[in-house]
Amino acid sequence: MKKKEIVILAIVVVVLAAVLLLMNVIGGNGQRKLVITIDGQEYQTITLTEETNMHFTVETPDGVNEVVITNGVVDVVSADCHNQVCVDTRPASKVFDKIVCLPHKLILEIVGDNGEVDYQ
Amino acid sequence: MKRNSTRYLTFMAMMITLALILSYFETLIPAIPIPGAKIGLPNLVTLLVLSTLGFWDALVILIIRTTIVSMLFTSVLSLAYSLSGGILSLVIMFLVIRFLKDRISIVATSVIGATMHSVGQVLCAMLIVESFSLATLLPILILISIVTGMIVGFSAKFTLKHFNLMLRKGTT
Numbered sequence: 001m002k003k004k005e006i007v008i009l010a011i012v013v014v015v016l017a018a019v020l021l022l023m024n025v026i027g028g029n030g031q032r033k034l035v036i037t038i039d040g041q042e043y044q045t046i047t048l049t050e051e052t053n054m055h056f057t058v059e060t061p062d063g064v065n066e067v068v069i070t071n072g073v074v075d076v077v078s079a080d081c082h083n084q085v086c087v088d089t090r091p092a093s094k095v096f097d098k099i100v101c102l103p104h105k106l107i108l109e110i111v112g113d114n115g116e117v118d119y120q
Numbered sequence: 121m122k123r124n125s126t127r128y129l130t131f132m133a134m135m136i137t138l139a140l141i142l143s144y145f146e147t148l149i150p151a152i153p154i155p156g157a158k159i160g161l162p163n164l165v166t167l168l169v170l171s172t173l174g175f176w177d178a179l180v181i182l183i184i185r186t187t188i189v190s191m192l193f194t195s196v197l198s199l200a201y202s203l204s205g206g207i208l209s210l211v212i213m214f215l216v217i218r219f220l221k222d223r224i225s226i227v228a229t230s231v232i233g234a235t236m237h238s239v240g241q242v243l244c245a246m247l248i249v250e251s252f253s254l255a256t257l258l259p260i261l262i263l264i265s266i267v268t269g270m271i272v273g274f275s276a277k278f279t280l281k282h283f284n285l286m287l288r289k290g291t292t
Contacts, residue, residue, distance in 0.1 A: 001227045013263065013266060098253065103195060
């Protein structure tokens, strides 16, 4: 690797780290909601607090995902998809965190309650 | 190497086999807990063939490899992700090698390729799931790509010496 490349790479890494840090700061405070989307359609929204404890299954046209919320932390514990990426994904708790099950076209994402992360 | 020679066919078959083994080997490594993140070891083969033979040879290997992998280990849908990521990555790496030939190292090429692979996959996923919200995955994915791209890039750098030797031997 050449010196110039290392410098450029270092700059890119720093910028990305800054973006991640910024996302972390923005997502750190305020109300949080869990938005469940299947194939682009909103399926369910759950307000998350420290005391939210739930256990439910999401049924999509392509399969089933089992979701557990413990103290406001969302995790997919099992799914009948082939790649199990959603099960392996670390639990989501902060704004911008998301769990995606591409085979089922399912997205579980944490958004701020004031609607600042509204993409539609 | 002539495209219709036995030597070429054998070489391509060997490279596809190597890519398949690397794909399988990759499934044995515990998953990185970020959706879509992988080390991308099979890209080593793409990179080597791209830098020694050429774009079309690398493309053929890429398409055959992803098709077989999706039939063996995953589903048809994941073929769309692997192909969109793989082709974007290959095209960009080809352009980088073509226009910056001596001014860029193979490691940097690999990093760019890995990054583009992530970008292509996320774009494809955004199209299929019909949601822009997946874009927030990009910063962390690109960061991981830089690391995995370096791993693959250094592997390619050390392999390339022997690779060239193997290609030259007995070539007519």
